[in-house]
Amino acid sequence: MRKLIFFITIVSALVLIFSKIEIIHQNIYVNNVSEKISMIKEKIKLIFFFQVKEIKLKNVKNLDNEQIYKNLSFKVGEEYLFINLKKNLKNLLNINELESAKIVKKKNGIIEVLISEKEPFLFWLKKDKKIVIDKNGEVLNFKNANFTNLKLLSGENANKNINSFYKIIQKYPELENKIVKFDFIENYRWNIILNDKVKIMLPRRNFEKSLEILVKILKRDELNNKGYEYFDMRINNKILFK
Known part of the structure; x- marks a missing residue:
């Protein structure tokens, strides 16, 4: 950090000297100190690219680009060197749909x-609407x-409640599919609807045992073309078909 400050100080001094020579050479007299500072800053920007030339968004799939830009405090053309990355990253992560x-x-x-x-x-079907959620049940807009x-x-x-239930379902890929x-x-408790x-x-309890029985039935193709509407497995050790 000290080296950077020292470097900027030296560059600023040199630019000030050169600008002074240029001003005298052109018979331009600048009384206002702020004008001198502004000229120095512009020269630094031109020489060392201290401007944001382009903002590239990468890996955007479902989010709206404008939503991302709104959470960034810098824009194209603004000072490049003094952008607070930590602050901007914090603002960016306020977007609920971002993982990182x-x-x-x-x-x-x-x-x-x-x-x-x-x-x-x-x-997630709620009040006649389809709401997208992640595995933790958070709503994704x-x-x-x-x-x-x-x-x-x-x-x-x-x-x-779906997260813990789905982890058990994943133990049985043939059923999950x-x-x-x-x-x-x-x-x-849960009901599941199959593709047929x-x-x-x-x-309510011990439903994993019921899933094991169900998987065995699926493997034997006992559901195919039988016209069943449901399997009632709510009572332990019993299966009611209709």
Whole structure:
């Protein structure tokens, strides 16, 4: 930091001397000190690229670019050297949809903003609206998003409870791939809807054992072309078909 201050001081002094010579040579007399300072700053900018030439956004997928720019305190044409990266990074991370971010100054006056967005996980159906959430149940407001392959989720507080439930579902990939919707029923248990529209009604407790039984049934293709509407597995050791 001291070297930088020393360097700027030396450069400023040299520019001041040269500007003084230039002013005298052109028979221009500047009385106002602020005008002299302004001239020095402009010369430094021109010589050492102390201006933001370009702001490059990288890895933007679903966020709106303008939303990112609004959270940056610098713009193209502003002083490059004195940008507070720490403050700007903090402002950037106020965007809920960001997982992480990094701001890098390049030597040629270009500033790169590298971001990592939170991953869309499910469509949470709430009040006739499809709301995108991540795995932690946080709502993601992606303005430019167009998701067609997300599974559905419904139920009050379903977004707060899906994470732990889904971790168990992931133990059974063949079942996970068939699920199109998760229903959180009355804040205490789950139903799952398969891609053939069969509803699986799971018990409140020990539902992992029910999932194991269900996977065995799926492997034997016992659901195919049978026209079942649901499997009621809410009572332990019993399965009701309809």
